[in-house]
Amino acid sequence: MVIDKSNMRQVLTDFPQQCREGMGLAKGVTVKGQFNNILVCGMGGSAIAGDLLKMYVTDKPVYVVKDYRIPDFVDQHTLVFAVSYSGNTEETLSTLVEAKNRGAKVVGITTGGQLADLADTLIKVPAGLQPRNAVGYLFFPIIGILYNSGIIEVKNNDLNEMLKVVGDINYFDEKGKELAMKIKDKTAIIYSSATLGACAYRFKCEINENAKSPAFFHVFPEMCHNEIVGFEGMERSKFVILLVRNRSDHERIKKRMEVCKDLFEERVDVEEMTSLGDSLLAKMFSIIYLGDWTSYHLAMWKRIDPTPVHVIENLKRALG
């Protein structure tokens, strides 16, 4: 029996190519204005583009809103990106309308829907994927526009390195399978430094959506100040820790991870992975891509079709 009916394996295999295409989608597109800050509105698999932007761009204030309402400070000097793969996500449309009422210019990144009609500037991305599988289409146009508009710098080398790193598909396939076989029926908790926090969150969400399994995340050093105390009540049979190492982490965070690993292992098993590449972009996408493959293999092991998310569809129907 075929489990992966919609062939997510192929979608994952195509992902490096999607990133390459994503980088081209904003070609020639610019925004004009004096912006004090950047707001990205979106939900779930579309919002991750905003989370990644917030990690990647640190010399401009970036806000990510995953809600119906935007903060009161948003005005014409806020550059707003509304990201919704379907273009019909109700929360994102609600924030878009609020942002426009405040005089902000809104860049829409979508396959179509109402968002395509309402956005001041539109980046239209290829349809046919699950939103969570389209992060290359949804993220790279944002940095493309910011770069074209002189708002941020992006090194060509970083883009090329990122493509090279995720291009080693076999590595991610195999390492993902290895990690999945350590998770199996346990609940995975993913820990990274705050520097890669959005990737840890994405990893957790991919386990939720692809393997239909609970999973959680937190970041160093904050988890050392609260969550770690909960390990006194952890049981080896229930949880497994996935620890994301990163060569550019602050030295004290590296040390914290060393010490905490020993502490974790008194209670639960710990599996490790390391972000790849030199640039932040490569590191970010190496963990994202590994999470995609890990959750895919976990779904295969559980004999669950990774692509459909019936719960979300049922919820949308019930919401009317």
Add this chain to the structure above:
Amino acid sequence: MVIDKSNMRQVLTDFPQQCREGMGLAKGVTVKGQFNNILVCGMGGSAIAGDLLKMYVTDKPVYVVKDYRIPDFVDQHTLVFAVSYSGNTEETLSTLVEAKNRGAKVVGITTGGQLADLADTLIKVPAGLQPRNAVGYLFFPIIGILYNSGIIEVKNNDLNEMLKVVGDINYFDEKGKELAMKIKDKTAIIYSSATLGACAYRFKCEINENAKSPAFFHVFPEMCHNEIVGFEGMERSKFVILLVRNRSDHERIKKRMEVCKDLFEERVDVEEMTSLGDSLLAKMFSIIYLGDWTSYHLAMWKRIDPTPVHVIENLKRALG
């Protein structure tokens, strides 16, 4: 045998009085300057003051940093609060030094330590508590200074209502015990709307630290786009949901909670609580205070002394 050796029950009972005192700590203290944004640096039980500020103040951009480094955009036009109950939290001191090097003015909120020596403006708070039990001392001076400096508005009625709401100590004691008896050996997952997200996070952390038990959190509507799919793999014996209702939530979030509750209950038990009062401040602190009592009673049921956090102490020692 006395379990609550350091008498956390008394500390919790004194909390409304602490909030009242906290409101007075910033009396006459102001900051001068033109600020584009506000940055709060801190970790764990001290950082929650920043998380609460970000929820409470929406007409100014508020950033919370729980890390060693601050974002590159921070400069002399950023108003920085460094919050550390001990005054010696290494991450907070690291961010403080970085902020000063960028020309920012730093307000320190602490009992002493190096932070007291390094801050440009100092709010000294009473010592002798666990940092997580001092949120009244750590939060209210921040809004006091912002109010005194004409940066935000705070309604006196809101402060009074908040004090009145948390003043009904018996309610929180009893409701907290009731919730704790529903959690027992299960792993609690706390869900609120994003509007009260910091309170859900705080609730989770209090279970970690007081009851030495794992606990997790997420917020509506974002959890409807990923985490909810994980419920297909949830087991009733392992998890319990604590759902935070809030009368001012967006109507669509209320509807989402209704629908999700039914979905949750197919897999796990759901316990509910409702934020109290009319003002956001009262609502925030009603959930915080309920989390404190719930985690206290969970510790009692587990026969664990809620106050000491040996894991964190051991970790600090191992880090040298």
